[in-house]
Amino acid sequence: MQISWTKVLRKRLHQGLRKAFSALPRDTRFAVYRSFVDCDPTPSERLVLKIAESREELEACFSLLHDAYVDSGFMRPDPSGMRVTIYHALPTTTTLCAKWDGEVVGTISLIRESAFGFPLQQVFDLSGVRQKAGKLAEVSALAVHPSFRKTGGAILFPLMKFMYEYATHYFDTRHLLIAVNPNRIEMYESLLFFERLTANVVENYDFANGAPAVGASLDLQLAPATLEHVYQNKSPRKDLYAYFTKTQLPNLILPHRRYFTTNDPVLTPALLDYFFNERTQGFANLDPRKKVLLHSIYDLQAYREVLPEVPQQDVQVRQHQRFSVKCPGQIRLDSSEEKADEFAIQVIEVSEFGFQAYTKEELPLNIWSSATVHLGKSEISVVKVLAVRGKANGFNGFYGFRVGEPDLIWRKFVNVLQQGHTHEDLEHATLYLA
Incomplete structure (x- = not known):
């Protein structure tokens, strides 16, 4: 077998440079990473970022992911030419894609917690993150087409911005989780300030063909302050704080929702x-x-x-299906006319005869109240409710409510959620509810 000495020398040079770089002080390494940031606030109109929803888009994402994982040694070649995991089959997973001139050139998936949990929880302890307020989502299945890997982040940074906006404004996520190769973890730590879940590298991560991995998390609520402190004096193309929190990219196609749901399932x-x-x-x-x-x-x-x-x-089916939402509302105790007895709530899960909500105030249990819940931009339901459980999910501020008699708007809302499993189903159904 003929050996390509050029390839061998290139590999040895790369290893030598990596070893020398790793010997630098941590702050110096992080500064070097940040020097490579190039986030164009006005990318080409040829670039479009959207939810992958058609068979062609999903297949292109899974094929791009397959090739990237095979090249990196994270999986063996699959006869299908795609990397498709069981998490991609769930309605709580959303696959985002970047398209250049109509061709998929980048992809990333956001996985919300479900009965299947998260891929990385097989090997990483999430108890520390779970003790904090807010929902979790794992960032997974990131791949960029080889043609765009050396273009200064022309696809990667817009894709990450899309992920940031979608996670914070649409996916109801506070904590992002990642499991990455040890060679990549410092990029996430230095640029976005992810914090490691464990002190030690996991030597055998089954989800990536036994490759080593490091787990990390990012609190999206606290991140902007940290980003502003680090990037405030940077030039516009190196200012990730402004890029993520202020820049408006017309290239992003965000989902249209009539109701305040939190998922955008596409799998028919x-x-x-x-x-x-x-x-x-x-x-x-x-x-x-x-x-x-x-x-x-x-x-x-x-x-x-x-x-x-x-x-x-x-097959065990819940008597009343529950649906993830993000609906603002107010509670007023029936036994009082005092303004102080009105409480702001955030409804996070609904069923036909109940819901779960978060509030900063302490609510009395087993007292009938009137709840006004904004289910959508123009749909407001007013129902009688009873707080029957405090510390729902083990956290203070979360309450379980029983709905005494759902009104027509509430019934229509839950009925629409029950009749379909894709965001397109929901959109079509709600056109006839006004």
């Missing part, structure tokens, strides 16, 4: 069947427990026909 039964039965063995290779969990998530008949078979008695 046909798409699930195509990616997880026809092109891959994603469903067939699941263990029995995960097959049951899938049936509890996709509980409509059209979905059951493409899901892996399980004994019907093993």
Whole structure:
């Protein structure tokens, strides 16, 4: 076998430079990373960033991801030419894509917590992050087309900005989680100030073909202050604080929502069947427990026909389905006319006869109250409620409520959520509710 000595020398030079760089003081290394920032506030109109929703867009994302992971040694080549995980099958996962002249050249996925948990929780302890307020989401499946990897972040930075805006304004996320190769972790620490979940590198991360990994988290609520402090004197193309928090990129196509929901699922039964039965063995290779969990998530008949078979008695469906939302509202105790007995709440989960909400105030339990909940821009529901559980999810400020008698607006809202599992279903249904 002929050896390419040029390739060998290039590899040795790269290893030598990396070793020399790692010997520099930490602050110096971080300053070097920041010197490479190039975030163009006016990218070309040829660039469009959106949610991947069609079969063609999703397939292009999964193919790009496959090639990037194979090149990096994070997975073995798959006959399908795609990297598709079970997390991509969930309605709580959103895949974002960057398109240049209509071709997908970048992708990243945001995974909200579900019955399947997070990929990285298999090896990283998340208890410290869970003790903090706010919901978690894992950033995963990042890939940029080889043609754009040496262009100063022309795709990477817009993709990360899209992820930031989507996570903070649409995905109801406060803490981002990542698991990355040890060679990449300092980039996330120096540029965005991720904090490591564990002190030691995980030597065998099954989700990336046994490659080593470091876990880290970022508090999106605290990040802007840190970014402003570090980047305030930088030039516009190196100021990540202004880029993430102030710059408006017309290239971003953010989802249109009539209601204040927090997910944008796109997988129809046909798409699930195509990616997880026809092109891959994603469903067939699941263990029995995960097959049951899938049936509890996709509980409509059209979905059951493409899901892996399980004994019907093993499928446990909630009596009242719950849906993730982000709806502002107010509570007024029926027993009082005092202004002080009005409380601002944030409804985070709804069902037909109940909801879960967060409030900064302490609420009395088992006292009937009137709740005014803004379900959408023009839909306001007023219902009688009873706070029946404090410290929902183990945290102060979270309460479980029973709805006495849902009004028509509340019933229509929940009915729409029950009738479809994609954001397109929701949009079509709500056109007829006004």
